Amino acid sequence: MGYTNVRDNHDNIVYFDNTEHNILLNRHISLYKDPSRSLPIQAVQKQVFTVYPKDGIINLGATKDNVWLKFTLQNNSNDENLYLLLQQATIDEAVIFVEDAKGEILIDTLGKYKPFEQRKVYAPDYIFPIDLKKDSIAHIYLCVSSNDQMQLPLYVGSEKQILAKMSTKNLLFGLYAGAVLIMMLYNLFIGLSTRNGSYIYYIVYIFTVGLTQAMFQGYAYMYLWPNSPWMASRSSIIIPFFSGLATIAFIKTFLHTKTNTPKLDKGINVIILCYFVGLLVGLVDVFLGTIVLQTMASLGIIYVLYVVNQIRKKGYRPAVFFLIAFTLFFTCVIAFVLRNFNIIPYNAFTAYILEIGSIVEISLLSFALADRINFYRKEKEASQAQALRISQENARIIREQNVLLETEVDKRTKDLKKTNESLNEAMYNLKQAQAHLVESEKLASLGMLTAGIAHEINNPINFVTASIKPLSRDVDQLIETLLVIEKIALKDISIEEKIAELEHYKEDIDLSFLKEEIKSLLKGIQEGAFRTAEIVKSLRVFSRVDEDDLKLADVNLGLESTLVILNSMFKDRIQIKRHYDEIPYVECFPGKLNQVFLNLLTNAFYAIDEKFKGKQGGKITIRTYYKEDLVYISIKDNGIGIKEELKNKVFDPFFTTKDVGEGTGLGLAIVSQTVAKHNGTISLLTEEDKGCEFIIKIPAVQSQSSDNSVKGEDIQSGEQFLSK
Structure with a gap:
């Protein structure tokens, strides 16, 4: 590295006297690097040191070696208390070894690995006291290590000189810290003001x-x-x-x-x-x-x-x-x-290059923030002026448009009146058409009901009618038999002859057959009369006229009466399975509820006929049960079913899957409205070609106002009716 190898060199001696200020030791220092970072002082003393070749501060850059600095200090002053200053706070550790003329070594260690309070001089940099009498010489070894860049400004001086140098550093950093604090407070104030x-x-x-x-x-x-x-x-x-x-x-x-x-x-x-x-x-x-x-x-x-x-x-x-x-x-x-x-x-x-640069940067950035505020202020003023011009222009346009608008409003008002009159007329016609369609649906149901009742009553009546003629003939023959018996009884013959003649006559008229025939005819007439009475009773239950009042009714009885009336539609070809649970009387409009059963059963018959074409195989399952204050009525068929995409439309008015002329599309709509009137719900489970199941849920007791509440006499009359 161009260093000069030295053992003892006169240039390594630092002469300190009262005439000089603190002495920068760079040209008096010799160096040795210990890569192992473990050599003791005794081993280091035997190593070859090299003189630092440059002027100025010792700068070794980044190194992980332990760096040993060696110089000799001779005190020519009257001050025996000298100080060695290493003005680099980033050094991790500095250990000083002072060897006096007697060969004794004094050791002092400073650095980041020791608590700050252990320092003998309270200062941010490393300061080592050196006690050296006048005209005495000490050999000083300083071992430094650092994980940061290693610059080593090394000074020696009296207490006054070193403290003066540290005061200068403290003053400069105090000014820097004050500037930073002022900038923080200034920007905090501006930030709180501007948010x-x-x-x-x-x-x-x-x-x-x-x-x-x-x-x-x-x-x-x-x-x-x-x-x-x-x-x-x-x-x-x-x-x-x-x-x-x-x-x-x-x-x-x-x-x-x-x-x-x-x-x-x-x-x-x-x-x-x-x-x-x-x-x-x-x-x-x-x-x-x-x-x-x-x-x-x-x-x-x-x-x-x-x-x-x-x-x-x-x-x-x-x-x-x-x-x-x-x-x-x-x-x-x-x-x-x-x-x-x-x-x-x-x-x-x-x-101090970073401190200088950071102060300049902080100041300029503060100006930038302030300039941005001015920029926003000017931009806001410009936008406000623009907004004012726009608002004035808008006010002028609004005034002009108001005149046109008033004229247009008058015109539109007249048009709206005419349109409203047309809509009212169309609404009236629509209501009339709706009432007509509902009436048509009722008439269609009534026609189907009448046809079914006529068919059901006609059978027993025909049986009675057919039995009258043979019964009359048999009665006439009985009367004639009485006359013959009377003549035989009045003849003047013996009793044996009378008995023989009577036996012969009984054989001629076949009296035993006549008795059996009369008995059979009377039994058939009785059954026809009973069947007719049952149909009339079911009709009375089905056609309740108390539509506007809530009554207690037996849902199972209503279903049975509906099946009796519709018997002709399924007799001998559709199997009806009944699963009636014991359920309480339901507070309802019985006539309307029976109409719901009629519509659902009629649709089931139609779906089965479409699938089986009048042949055997049709099946309808009716089930009732009671759960959590609700009465459930399920009517399930095995007919043609409904496509999934049409499932949500079945309760819409005028929607029908029947051919043109076979249905109005109001049956299920009326069913849905009637169930809703009972505060209930109706749901549909269906699968194409497998059938449909309609499930009705209605509360056993209606929670309505007092106008619809069930009175005591209504309950009593309902029970009397159901007991008939």
């Missing part, structure tokens, strides 16, 4: 920038975590990580990168990911993590400058200020990195 979220991100950004510089200068360890060596040793990773995230968050919010440059915004997200990678690496290996984060910071700033420039090209004014501020700060960061890599010298200016 702009960008200021919150900016305040966090300013805080992390200031905290980063406090960490580099040693004040963070001194004031924030003096008893946490772990945090002190990893603060060079953690704090720049959060500072980078805060910077990116502010950039994304301030420049609206997701809106202005959506594709480039994804690259910024990649930078965030890289920062997390650097953090994880740094928590494991601080030295490597520091290099990764510094590299990511440099590359990230270049990319951000490119993004900002693209946004500037789109005419976004705040990007101009941002570009200038970040360009200046980036220049300072580059200088800082070049200083760390020993490309540019370490001096008083480059020592």
Whole structure:
């Protein structure tokens, strides 16, 4: 490396007297690097040291070796209390070995791995007291190690001189910290006044920038975590990580990168990911993590400058200020990195290059935020002026349109009156047509009902009629038999002859057959009369005339009466299965409910006829049961069924699957309305070619107003009727 090998060199002696200020020790220092980081002082004393070849601050860049500094100090002053100052707070550990003329070695250790309170001098940098009498000589060895860049500004001086130098540093950093605090308070006030979220991100950004510089200068360890060596040793990773995230968050919010440059915004997200990678690496290996984060910071700033420039090209004014501020700060960061890599010298200016750059950047960004407020204010004033012009123009247009509108409204009002009259007339005609169709449906049901009743009554009547003539003949023959018996009884013959004659006559008229025939004819007439009475009784149950009053009725009885009336439609070809549970009397409109049964059974007969064409095989299952205060009525057939796409239309008025002329499409609509009137529901389960099942649910007791409530006499009359 161009160093001069030395054992004892006169140039390594530092002469300290009262005439000089604190002495920079670079040209008096010789170096030795210990890659093993484990050599004791006794072994190091035997090693060959090399003289640092450059002027200025010792800058060794990034190295993981233990670096040993060696020089000889001769005190020519009257001050016996000297101090050695290593003005680099980022050094992890510094151990001093002082060998006096007697050969005794004094040791003092400072660094991030020891609590701050153990330092003999309360200062952010490393200060070692050296007691050296006048005209005495001491050989000093200083072992330093760091996971960060290793710059070694090393000074020796009296207490006054060293404290004066530290006071200068404290003053400069105090000014810097004051400027940061003022900027934070200023932007906090503006942010609260404008309620702009960008200021919150900016305040966090300013805080992390200031905290980063406090960490580099040693004040963070001194004031924030003096008893946490772990945090002190990893603060060079953690704090720049959060500072980078805060910077990116502010950039994304301030420049609206997701809106202005959506594709480039994804690259910024990649930078965030890289920062997390650097953090994880740094928590494991601080030295490597520091290099990764510094590299990511440099590359990230270049990319951000490119993004900002693209946004500037789109005419976004705040990007101009941002570009200038970040360009200046980036220049300072580059200088800082070049200083760390020993490309540019370490001096008083480059020592504070980041503080200078951050203050300039913070100030310019504050101006950018203020300029954006002015921009928004001007934009708002322009928009308000534009809105005023538009509102005035709109007012003029509205006045003109109002005149036209009033004329048009008058015209439209007359047209609406005519249209309303036409609609009223059409509504009246529609109601008339609806009433006519409903009446037609009722007449159709009545016709079908009449035909069924006529057929049912006609059979027993015909039987009675057919029995009258033979019964009359048999009665006449009986009367004639009585006359013959009377004549035989009056004859003057013996009893034996009378008996013989009577026996002969009985054989001639076949009296036993005559008795059986009369008995059979009377029985047939009796059955016909009974069947007729049953039909009349069922008709009375079915055709209840109390339509406007709720009554208690037996649903099972209503179903049976409906089946009696419709007997002619299914007799001998459709099997009826009845499953009637014991259910309570239902509070209902019996006549209307029977009409529901009639319509559903009629549809079932039609569906079965369509499938079986009048042949055997049809089956209808009727089931009733009671559950949770509801009466369930199920009517299921095995007819043609209904297609799935038509299932939801069956209860619509005028919808029918029958051929033209065979149905009005009102039957199931009336069923649905009647069930709804009973506060019930009706549902359909169907499958094409397999049949339909209609399930009715109605409450046993209607929860209606007092107008529809069941009176005591109604219940009594209902029970009397049902008992008949």
